[in-house]
Amino acid sequence: MNGGRNYSRVIVALSVLIFAFSAQATEIHKVVSDKGIVAWFVPDKSVPLIAVSFAFRNAGSATDPDGKEGLAEMTSSLLDEGAGEMKSQDFQRAVEEIAAQLSFSAGRDTFSGQLRTLSAERGKAFDLLKQALNNPRFDAQPVKRIRSQIIASLRQQAENPRRISGRLWSKTVFPGHPYSKPSAGTEPTVSNISAPDLHSFVRHRFSRNRLIIGVVGDITETELKTHLDTVFGNLPARGKTVEIPDIKPAGNGKTLIVRKQIPQSVILLGHAGIKRDDPDWYAALLVTRVFGGGGLSSRLYEEIREKRGLAYSVYAYLNPMEHSALLAGGVATQNGRAGESLAVIRAEWKKLADKGITAHELENAKTYLNGSFPLRFGSSGGIANMLVGIQRSYLGMDYIEKRPSLINSITLEQVNRVARRLFRADDLTVVVVGDPKGIKETP
Amino acid sequence: MAFFAYSPFLFTTVQAAVFSPQSFSLDNGLKVVVIENHRAPIAMQMLWYRVGAADEEAGESGLAHFLEHLLFKGTKTIKPGEFSRTISRIGGRDNAFTSYDFTAYFQRAAAHELETIMRLEADRMHNLVLTDEVVLPERDVVLEERRSRTDNSPAAQLREQVRRALYLNHPYGRPVIGWMSEIKKLTTENALAFYRKHYAPNNAMLIIAGDVSVENVRMLAEKYYGPIPSRVVPARVRPKEPPHRAARRVVLKNVRVRLPSWSRTYLAPSYAAGEKRHVYPLEVLAQVLGGGSTSLLYRKLVVERGIASSAGAWYSGDGLDYGEFGVYVSPKAGGDIQVLENAMVEELAAAIKEGFQPADIDRAKKLISAQAIYARDGIRAGPNAIGQAFTQGQTIEDVEAWPERISAVTPEQVMAAAKAVLIVESSVTSILLPEAAK
Numbered sequence A: 001m002n003g004g005r006n007y008s009r010v011i012v013a014l015s016v017l018i019f020a021f022s023a024q025a026t027e028i029h030k031v032v033s034d035k036g037i038v039a040w041f042v043p044d045k046s047v048p049l050i051a052v053s054f055a056f057r058n059a060g061s062a063t064d065p066d067g068k069e070g071l072a073e074m075t076s077s078l079l080d081e082g083a084g085e086m087k088s089q090d091f092q093r094a095v096e097e098i099a100a101q102l103s104f105s106a107g108r109d110t111f112s113g114q115l116r117t118l119s120a121e122r123g124k125a126f127d128l129l130k131q132a133l134n135n136p137r138f139d140a141q142p143v144k145r146i147r148s149q150i151i152a153s154l155r156q157q158a159e160n161p162r163r164i165s166g167r168l169w170s171k172t173v174f175p176g177h178p179y180s181k182p183s184a185g186t187e188p189t190v191s192n193i194s195a196p197d198l199h200s201f202v203r204h205r206f207s208r209n210r211l212i213i214g215v216v217g218d219i220t221e222t223e224l225k226t227h228l229d230t231v232f233g234n235l236p237a238r239g240k241t242v243e244i245p246d247i248k249p250a251g252n253g254k255t256l257i258v259r260k261q262i263p264q265s266v267i268l269l270g271h272a273g274i275k276r277d278d279p280d281w282y283a284a285l286l287v288t289r290v291f292g293g294g295g296l297s298s299r300l301y302e303e304i305r306e307k308r309g310l311a312y313s314v315y316a317y318l319n320p321m322e323h324s325a326l327l328a329g330g331v332a333t334q335n336g337r338a339g340e341s342l343a344v345i346r347a348e349w350k351k352l353a354d355k356g357i358t359a360h361e362l363e364n365a366k367t368y369l370n371g372s373f374p375l376r377f378g379s380s381g382g383i384a385n386m387l388v389g390i391q392r393s394y395l396g397m398d399y400i401e402k403r404p405s406l407i408n409s410i411t412l413e414q415v416n417r418v419a420r421r422l423f424r425a426d427d428l429t430v431v432v433v434g435d436p437k438g439i440k441e442t443p
Numbered sequence B: 001m002a003f004f005a006y007s008p009f010l011f012t013t014v015q016a017a018v019f020s021p022q023s024f025s026l027d028n029g030l031k032v033v034v035i036e037n038h039r040a041p042i043a044m045q046m047l048w049y050r051v052g053a054a055d056e057e058a059g060e061s062g063l064a065h066f067l068e069h070l071l072f073k074g075t076k077t078i079k080p081g082e083f084s085r086t087i088s089r090i091g092g093r094d095n096a097f098t099s100y101d102f103t104a105y106f107q108r109a110a111a112h113e114l115e116t117i118m119r120l121e122a123d124r125m126h127n128l129v130l131t132d133e134v135v136l137p138e139r140d141v142v143l144e145e146r147r148s149r150t151d152n153s154p155a156a157q158l159r160e161q162v163r164r165a166l167y168l169n170h171p172y173g174r175p176v177i178g179w180m181s182e183i184k185k186l187t188t189e190n191a192l193a194f195y196r197k198h199y200a201p202n203n204a205m206l207i208i209a210g211d212v213s214v215e216n217v218r219m220l221a222e223k224y225y226g227p228i229p230s231r232v233v234p235a236r237v238r239p240k241e242p243p244h245r246a247a248r249r250v251v252l253k254n255v256r257v258r259l260p261s262w263s264r265t266y267l268a269p270s271y272a273a274g275e276k277r278h279v280y281p282l283e284v285l286a287q288v289l290g291g292g293s294t295s296l297l298y299r300k301l302v303v304e305r306g307i308a309s310s311a312g313a314w315y316s317g318d319g320l321d322y323g324e325f326g327v328y329v330s331p332k333a334g335g336d337i338q339v340l341e342n343a344m345v346e347e348l349a350a351a352i353k354e355g356f357q358p359a360d361i362d363r364a365k366k367l368i369s370a371q372a373i374y375a376r377d378g379i380r381a382g383p384n385a386i387g388q389a390f391t392q393g394q395t396i397e398d399v400e401a402w403p404e405r406i407s408a409v410t411p412e413q414v415m416a417a418a419k420a421v422l423i424v425e426s427s428v429t430s431i432l433l434p435e436a437a438k
Helices: A071-078 A088-097 A119-134 A140-157 A161-173 A187-191 A195-205 A221-232 A281-292 A299-307 A335-355 A359-377 A380-392 A399-408 A412-422 B063-070 B082-089 B111-126 B132-151 B154-166 B188-198 B214-225 B276-290 B296-304 B337-354 B358-375 B381-391 B396-407 B411-421
Strands: A016-020 A025-032 A038-043 A049-056 A101-106 A111-118 A211-217 A255-259 A264-272 A314-320 A325-334 A429-434 B022-025 B031-036 B042-049 B093-098 B103-110 B204-210 B248-254 B261-268 B308-316 B323-331 B427-434
Touching: A025 A221, A038 A221, A038 A380, A049 A119, A049 A380, A071 A101, A071 A111, A071 A140, A071 A195, A088 A119, A088 B296, A088 B358, A101 A119, A111 A119, A111 A380, A111 B358, A119 A221, A140 A187, A140 A195, A140 B296, A140 B308, A140 B323, A161 A255, A161 A264, A161 A429, A211 A221, A211 A380, A264 A335, A264 B132, A281 A299, A281 A314, A281 A335, A281 A359, A281 A399, A281 A412, A299 A314, A299 A325, A299 A335, A299 B132, A325 A335, A325 B132, A335 A412, A335 A429, A359 A380, A359 A399, A359 A412, A359 B042, A359 B082, A359 B103, B031 B214, B031 B381, B042 B111, B042 B381, B063 B093, B063 B103, B063 B132, B063 B188, B082 B093, B082 B111, B103 B111, B103 B381, B111 B204, B111 B214, B132 B154, B132 B188, B154 B248, B154 B261, B154 B427, B204 B214, B204 B381, B261 B337, B276 B296, B276 B308, B276 B323, B276 B358, B276 B396, B276 B411, B296 B308, B296 B323, B296 B337, B308 B337, B323 B337, B337 B411, B337 B427, B358 B381, B358 B396, B358 B411, B381 B396
Parallel strands: A038 A211, A255 A429, B031 B204, B248 B427
Antiparallel strands: A016 A025, A025 A038, A049 A111, A049 A211, A101 A111, A264 A325, A264 A429, A314 A325, B022 B031, B042 B103, B042 B204, B093 B103, B261 B323, B261 B427, B308 B323
């Protein structure tokens, strides 16, 4: 395998940004096709692959029409089940013939897709993606089959404690809002979705004004432009925006219990968070990292897992959305000690607001956030997804360069002010699934 | 400290293949593999020990996995929790995992932190310190892990019972995480004894991947791992399976099951043991029989007959002593499980009688071989594949030759493997059923 240093040429153009970690430099090129399709592109010839990641804003499950909940997810399962002249099995075989990897998924706010292909097969791969996005067939047989698969999976998940807690949590904090909709739908709503709904979804949501693209890999910029036009160039320029109101998470302070005879209680909790474009974002990110961030060290990890052995998994994280924001957490503890777990988390929540974090903790969180960032650059797919993520949050082409200083400039005073603003133990909405001891439901 | 101590390195570079690793050994027997990949300034360290759940004594199930948790509890110089705090401070990620044949530890971090992660990992190979104060809460953590993974899920409970039924004698029949009653009895002394018995440089492979150089890795490996003395480790001789003469059937009914499912798991050869000529054909068989939506089982049961919501097949050939081949099917909502079982049995019999289309076999082979190219995208797949091979009786050459060997499989070999393995007497049929609430 060749090393990956063969793209160190310097391109002098306004649309090119070079960011450096150490010895290497990775270039983001802003590519604009003849038909005006914009993609952020990182050329990389180290592996003979191309990774494409794309997303349509305002096209996730929150945009599902009432009574048709599950439409976005069902569409994501059906785009590769027949397109253009190819029926379902023909299309699937064509993807396999070239060993391409094609996938679609629906989040709350966006509909996204990923293509990975051997660069030798790129022509066919881009054509298949074009067919899937522009001419999906939604034939009766695959629609019926996928619908029954979704219903089967809904039944399979019906008694999963995480699924139950997640559903109740969404309903409680986003009452009546599209974010409370079950993203996979329910049996009645999925049964109510048919081919015209799927065609309508594609026609109205897959518009160029919603589109974000990231590409990484072994292809020239000139050729990429051609393929961008092939795949995305004929999509409608604009689609009607689905109005989704902003919402402040509700349910403040409530505790809800779903009694199930299982040995371990699954607990979800949280309250309002902070949006991605909030000036306090980086301070919030740092303080949440100290409190309950990923990996094998955080205050929650220390208090719940290391000191008391109360859980295998305990976490807290920021979840910024287009129309709301959450600070959420979770733990799973044997029923007999569930009350103790919840009490410890509440106490830590309050302590963080009251006393903040130390200078030492802040310093460690900064070195963590900066040091771990390059780990996301390990694979083509990872980089392509990041290119989409940066565009999605309007962070700008210089984001990767700017990020360390945005983090390093945060002071202890800022962080602890934000800790007080953000962490509100009395506002916590708690959902417990299991047979917990020592937890009272709010009347 | 044996800093720069001379040792005659055995250097090998495997030609023209998947990960193109370079390897050498230290005097104490530690095998070292380097996979250079300079696309991003990151490094990954993996340390693989040739010890897992199948090396436990009867009655101490879960000990290998428990010890894995305890390796994060500190050494003579590193306080409990300091290991992961250090990794976190430098922006690294660390974790570990345990299976039947291996225990593996890994970190990913900025390439310039390579020395830090190598120093820390080497230290806990021989300086572990355990006290009840840190061990007992961690045992509770493992019990919670078991509740999360297994006891809260009827499907996972059934999988555990299937293993017990599949292996009549071999320790692969135990759960890696251990039985609840046995985990509760594990002690600090059990863990330390297991550590002293199995954790040694001559029982491990160190793999460093990413933006690193062989020279630098060699220097750091000598510096930190080199001084650790080798020790005698037990041979991995496990009880063998007696002839399997009776098909087994395991049924779990639970009120929390809303959709039934059916599967059958066959004892099979592995890359390291049994009828090895069948292993590459079994990979192809799993793909062509049930590896996706153009596979035979999906096509027949889900698309054509329209009675199932999912159907497929899989092969796991990594085990040091045995492999497993499986087929599964789930009904559509409201479907009958006996109808599905009959249909599955018919389709398997028809496949063995009639064989597969050559075009389908070719497509399956191409698809499997392409995974080798995708695997080079990123730094994790190489260390994973090579570490698994090392701990499970294979070589780096086997890993590198994998795509070629898949390409060489013929339709006749696929059929021979199918006939050899799809024997109901050496299988467990497992059925998950809803139970009416009382």
